[in-house]
Amino acid sequence: MKSANTTKELYRELRALPWEQLWKDEVQRFDRAPARERFERVSVVRAVGVVFPESGPAEQRDEVRAWLRGLLHDPEEKIRRYAMAALPKIGAGAGDEAELLALLRTGAGEREKKFLGRTLDKIGGEATLEALAETGALGAQTEQKVKASVARSRNPSAVRLDAKIADFGGLRIHLRGRTGLEEIVRDEIAAQGKFSVLEVEPGLVAIEARAPFTLSDIFALRCFGSVGFVLGVVKSSGASAPADAFASVIASPLSQRLFGALTSGAIRYRLEFVAKGHQRAAVREIASRAYALCPQILNDAREAPWAVDIHPAADGETVELRPRISPDPRHAYRLDDVPAASHPPLAACMARLAGPQENESVWDPFCGSGLELIERARLGGVKRVFGSDLSAEAIAIAGRNFSAAQLGTATTRFRRCDFRDFGDLEELPPRSLTLIISNPPLGRRVPIRNLRGLFEDIFAVAANLLAPGGRLVFTNPFRMDSPEPSLKLQSRRSVDLGGFECRLEMYLKVAR
Ligand SMILES: C[S@@+](CC[C@H](N)C(=O)[O-])C[C@H]1O[C@@H](n2cnc3c(N)ncnc32)[C@H](O)[C@@H]1O
Known part of the structure; x- marks a missing residue:
């Protein structure tokens, strides 16, 4: 293939190759190359992590994984880092986790630890939790992610639809739905008689309970789209509200009581900025701070029974706790x-x-x-x-x-x-x-x-x-x-x- 000057260009070329050619020609060339050329051609490792999941044959997975695992021992740190990043994409397992932890224990440098953390965020399990307890080396974010994934695989958590919600005086509940339907939602609430309407805005009917209630009582109403318990409002100061303010709402006593009363299994939530797209950095920041305040509440984007939604509001942003129940019990x-x-x-x-x-x-x-x-x-x-x-x-x-x-x-x-x-x-x-x-x-x-x-x-x-x-x-x-x-x-x-x-x-x- 034609010579490429930069790592990026080389990556682009390698990424476009058919799997066979990448594996047979380029990986072999990389393996045989002297140290300097290997360093320059590190993009081969990245390309393998992308092309194999797209078009590599499943029966070759173990071979590819073993190759990447081998690279974790490369004398060149950059090559080790690329291998770490590629491993989860191939479908890494317990053996890979052990290798990564060995690397951690044998004294990876600060930058390498960061990359190890990112990989263990994705594939870490019980062994990583033990290592973290021992060394504490990877920080709270990895700890939280791995705890969540262990909790997910051990005991899938669920929202308790029939748990009584009592002693939550003044709890504001937001029923959201399509704009224009609010009055029909309101009529349905009045006909059921268990909740009072506090306020109606476009696409939103705010209610509170008249007596102890269950989520099933709410899901007996069929005209709203989604339901959220209002955990708090974070006032904007300047361009955006500070992560600390969101974190303390997520870890607040009200939030802990609701999570505790309504979850069976580990408490896991997904954090979403409803009107702002992914906001990955902000989500990471808020989730880490909330975890520091309350390590029982785990941020987890996958299969979480709860969402914490951040909605824009007139005076700042509303933080709402929304059950994620699929299928919606109303449409079974x-x-x-x-x-x-x-x-x-x-x-x-x-x-x-x-x-x-x-x-x-x-x-x-x-x-x-x-x-x-x-x-x-x-x-x-x-x-x-x-x-x-x-x-x-x-x-x-x-x-x-x-x-x-x-x-x-x-x-x-x-x-x-x-x-x-x-x-x-x-x-x-x-x-x-x-x-x-x-x-x-x-x-x-x-x-x-x-x-x-x-x-x-x-x-x-x-x-x-x-x-x-x-x-x-x-x-x-x-x-x-x-x-x-x-x-x-x-x-x-x-x-x-x-x-x-x-x-x-x-x-x-x-x-x-
Ligand atoms: C908006 S969808 C209805 C969805 C439906 N209410 C539901 O809950 O799934 C409109 C439907 O009209 C049907 N349709 C389109 N033209 C039609 C026609 N001339 N006569 C009868 N049905 C028609 C389509 O096949 C489609 O299923």
Whole structure:
């Protein structure tokens, strides 16, 4: 290969090679080279760490790992460091950990220790914890990361949905969701009666409990998106709030009590700046300081049962503790999904907007995976459920999800067809439906030739199939008046459909 002047250029060239060539030619050349050339060609080690995981054969993994392990004994520190960085990418294991710890014990220099720490952050286990207790050499960040990963593998922790949350007077709870749905969220809270609403802002309903409660009580509410306990507010001073202030909120007595009461297993959290992207350096800094204050609470980006979210607020930043439960207990019925599935809390809001009614005959003409029908059926009073969709796959999924939701005795019929053809079903004469509820296609992912015409047709079909008193509840991207005189607008609100503003509307069918 052509000569390369800099380590970076050489790396770029090596990184583009097929695995075979990199391993057979370049690694051999590196191994045979005299010390100075090895030093200059250290990029080979980095390239191996990148190209092998992408295209190397799995059966060669042990051989590659052994080669890197060998390099940990190279007399040249730089080569050792490159090998350390590459090892976790190949999938290092206990043997590699032992080699790295041996290196640590035999007196690595300060810079090398830093790199050893970074590698052990990723692959360290019990042996690293023991070594840290002995030597304390690698610092609190490695200790925290390794403790978290040992805790994760020993005993997967979980959020306790049914643990009583008592004696937390004044605890502020933030229910967050799509902008525009706040009033429906508020109505649902009032109907349940266990929480009082403190404040409503775009995309946020702040509540507090009226009596001891559980997380299950909160997840009995279906219209919000995510829930967070407010741990504190950090006032901004200058450009950003200091790491110490965030750390003391995360390690505060309130936080420790909530974590303790609601976690089974080790307490692990992921730290996220909600509106600011990754902020890796700030996350590291805050997490290390919080760990110094309370070493029982471990920062861990992987499979953590909790997130600590930092949200921008008017007077600084709000620090919230959010359970990360997957799947969301409210949607356990979702066996499968369609690409354009509705946001589940939106489907729940639409069902609430429609309201329960006895002997309901409900149709979703664009049922996809069936969320609106399921949410409506959950509210009770439904006698007949119809779903239709152009996609055969969606129809199968809607049927499966509906059964999994176990919603009782309503008769169901899911049919693959264009919504305009649904009215020719024998069991569906004109004026036989009491509710049409739907999230129609918006032409964003799959272009639709005449989208406005499709919405005009929805009105026409609804005017034909709804009984007087029946409701049409749907999301409408057009600012249009009902072209059907028998459909009277009851409510309209702008909602955020994930960065796209749309209107959630309800029409009432009147007798003509
Ligand atoms: C936004 S998705 C509905 C998502 C659904 N609410 C859910 O919970 O999964 C719109 C659906 O409309 C269907 N569709 C598009 N054009 C249609 C038409 N002319 N007739 C019936 N269904 C149609 C698509 O296949 C898609 O599943």
